[in-house]
Amino acid sequence: MRHVLSLATALAVIAGAAAAQDDYPSGPVTLLVPYSPGGSTDRTARALATxxxxxWGQPLVVENRPGAGSMIGTAALAQAEPDGQTLLLNTAAFATxxxxxTDxxxxxxxxxxxxxxxxTSPYVVVGGAEVEAENFADFLAEAREDPMFFATAGVGSSSHFTAELLAQQAELPGDVVHFSGGGDANTQLMGGHADIYISTTASVMPYVNNGQVKALGVLGAERFELLPDVQSSGENDVEGIDINGWVGMFAPGGMDAELVETINADVNEAIRSDSFMQLLEENFVLPGDTTxxxxxxxxxxxxxxxxxxxxxxxxxAQ
Incomplete structure (x- = not known):
């Protein structure tokens, strides 16, 4: 009798879990964005939320939780219930x-x-008005002759780490200058307070297109298909840089595997929608769409x- 009851209990749990996936989401969903409103990640989140x-037929509320290199918003996600009602859209800063x-x-x-x-997109190296180079080869020569200041979006940001990676692999002298976010870094670059900024296409291409900064190169072995006229680091013999920028969806830990699969399928379908693909194209970004x-x-x-x-x-972190 005990075995029969155990089997019945197990079947009830499985049936309940399946029903939960079918009913997802059961109410409004909060999408945390660990950056300030108006930036490229925020715009992406709001387009995806629409x-x-x-x-889903449920409200999706975008909630900005900026600070600490995106870790304040990420910490809020970690404290949420693993029921899919709270999600996070973050950049590669999640990994940097x-x-x-460490605390x-x-x-x-x-x-x-x-x-x-x-x-996803490659990281683009853009130069301010004080940089004479017009391509990556000339940038390397100029930077080795006259050390430059690399702007970052803050300590520990992806722009900070990509600047350090390029300096290491290309053996470039120079210093990093930390600013309060990507928007501020772009502004300071245009104002002549830094020479170089490295970030994703969505972050820098609007300023490239209006002539305020210039695209010198992309980090990677080959040229980026959406920017075919921009040299790559690989073709200029800078090796060991095989990493792209990205924006990704995250959920709390301990989530049921079937619910993870459900949300993954729904988000990937949304990524492929006409309106979202148009946004990606306008920002020289490719869809992710992974398992x-x-x-x-x-x-x-x-x-x-x-x-x-x-x-x-x-x-x-100091």
Whole structure:
């Protein structure tokens, strides 16, 4: 009799879990954005939210939680229930920040569940008015002759780590100058307070297109298909840089595997919608559209890469 009851209980749990997936979401969904309103990640989140609201038939509220290199908003996600009603849209800063923030109030591998990569693009090296170079080859020569200041979006940001990675692999002298976010870094670059800024296409291409800064190169082995006239670091013999920028969807840790699969499928469908694809195209960005396992592997591999760079370059949170 005990075995019969145990089997019945197990079947009831399975049936309940299946019903939960069918009913998802059961109410309004909060989409945390760990950056200030108006930036490229915020715009991406709001565009994606519009598509998902229509699909889910539930309100999707974008809530900005900026600060600490995106870790304040990420910590809020880690504290949420793993029921899919709270999600997070973050950049590759999710992988860079833990390399130097060793006292986080959560474990980024255990307390957060990667869902899918939403969008991806290479990192673009852009130069301000004081930089004479017009391409990556000339930039390397100029930077080696006259050390430059590299703007970053803050200590531990992806722009900070990519600047350090380029300096290491290309053997460039120079210093990093930290600003309060990507918007501020772009503004300071245009104002002549830094020479170089490295960020994703969505962050820098609006300023390139209106002539305020110039695209000198993309980091990677080959040229980016959406910017075919911009040289790559690889074609200029700068090796060991095989990493792209991305924006991804995350959920709290401990989430049921079937619910992860459900949200992954829904978000990937939203990514492929006409309206969202148009936004990506306008920002020279490609759709991500990965499985949860694929995205998890990318995230964890990058965490290892950036931790190693932090150690070799002596990067700290100070």
């Amino acid at each position: 598509v998902l609201e229509e699909k 920040a833990p390399a130097i923030q 986080l109030p959560f474990d980024p591998r255990e307390d957060i569940t990667p869902i899918t990569m939403v969008a 949860a396992d694929e995205f998890s592997q990318i995230v964890y591999d990058e965490m290892d890469t950036w931790a190693g760079l932090a150690e070799s370059r002596g990067i700290s």
